[in-house]
Amino acid sequence: MQITDLKTIAQQLKESKSVAICGHLNPDGDCIGSSLAMCLALLKLGIKAIPFIQSENALEPFAFLKGSTNFIEYKKCNDKFDTLLICDVAQQSRVGISLERFQKNSNKCIVVDHHPVDCDIDCLYYGDSSAAATCMIVWDLIELIGVNRDKDIACACYCGVLTDTGRFQYQNASSRALLYASQMLEHGAVADEIAKAVYQRKSIKEFKLESIAISRLKIFANNKCAVSYLNINDYADVGASPDINDSIIDYLRDLADMEVIVLIRQRQNSVRCSIRSKGDFNVAAIAESFGGGGHKAAAGFTIYDTVENARKIVIETLEKYFV
Numbered sequence: 001m002q003i004t005d006l007k008t009i010a011q012q013l014k015e016s017k018s019v020a021i022c023g024h025l026n027p028d029g030d031c032i033g034s035s036l037a038m039c040l041a042l043l044k045l046g047i048k049a050i051p052f053i054q055s056e057n058a059l060e061p062f063a064f065l066k067g068s069t070n071f072i073e074y075k076k077c078n079d080k081f082d083t084l085l086i087c088d089v090a091q092q093s094r095v096g097i098s099l100e101r102f103q104k105n106s107n108k109c110i111v112v113d114h115h116p117v118d119c120d121i122d123c124l125y126y127g128d129s130s131a132a133a134t135c136m137i138v139w140d141l142i143e144l145i146g147v148n149r150d151k152d153i154a155c156a157c158y159c160g161v162l163t164d165t166g167r168f169q170y171q172n173a174s175s176r177a178l179l180y181a182s183q184m185l186e187h188g189a190v191a192d193e194i195a196k197a198v199y200q201r202k203s204i205k206e207f208k209l210e211s212i213a214i215s216r217l218k219i220f221a222n223n224k225c226a227v228s229y230l231n232i233n234d235y236a237d238v239g240a241s242p243d244i245n246d247s248i249i250d251y252l253r254d255l256a257d258m259e260v261i262v263l264i265r266q267r268q269n270s271v272r273c274s275i276r277s278k279g280d281f282n283v284a285a286i287a288e289s290f291g292g293g294g295h296k297a298a299a300g301f302t303i304y305d306t307v308e309n310a311r312k313i314v315i316e317t318l319e320k321y322f323v
């Protein structure tokens with residue numbers, strides 16, 4: 001891994017004839033937004049650019065973004081590329097494609113990310129953990145490439161800033177983040193349209209899953225922590241795919257006086273734990289202790305055990321901090 005500056009990355013991208021782009025597992029608005037914005041910018045330069053995704057289902061919440069039809073499931077393509085560009089993730093274990101295959105099929109690899117982690121990918125790396133969203137880094141990168149940031153690029157980038165700051169409610173919603181968001185609006189992004197498309201679009205399936213999660217809520221540690229869970233059968237019962245990009249964890253966050261909220265979702269051979277903090281409590285440290293990662297206020301990890309045991313472990317771990 002070699003740390004570099006954005007100017008060098010802009011140069012390397014401009015010299016590429018083809019670029020494969022990807023983000024992290026369970027892609028969010030920042031991951032999709034930054035990958036898409038880079039794709040649109042590179043296409044404008046006549047560079048072959050394809051953003052890859054693990055499953056098209058995961059793209060669905062952001063399918064309203066213009067250009068989202070450029071995304072391809074990585075299994076469907078074995079092309080060779082000059083460059084592999086990885087956005088919004090710097091850890092091999094969190095990359096949402098077959099990293100090995102893409103690295104083999106690419107001459108060089110570039111990572112741009114804002115997570116406060118050590119990059120373990122063999123690449124040219126640019127990281128800025130003071131950026132609220134990777135979309136802010138990408139916004140600057142596209143300017144350095146010399147591409148006019150049009151409405152579609154602005155929408156994709158605004159979507160990333162909006163979602164990674166929790167609608168400008170998290171601690172990372174700094175004046176700098178809002179300044180970038182303001183620039184994106186100036187370039188054509190429309191705040192209420194994007195907010196509606198991202199947040200006021202819940203399906204009945206998601207509401208049903210929410211109600212199941214709420215009914216199983218366990219509040220502990222003097223009402224400071226809460227945990228709930230969804231079994232794989234719950235998804236089947238409401239007719240949803242387990243990789244539905246739900247926002248249940250954010251809903252649980254609305255509970256007053258909560259410090260830490262955990263949602264456990266059962267997967268085929270593991271359980272995925274999403275963890276959120278409302279105060280100063282650093283949930284990334286908890287996630288890292290389980291081999292996961294994320295930000296201070298929003299992180300995740302995987303436990304290879306039953307839901308019941310994962311729930312027990314989570315409660316035991318958090319209770320230690322709140323006695």
Ligand SMILES: [Mn+2]
Nearest residue numbers: 030088134164
């Ligand atoms: Mn992000």
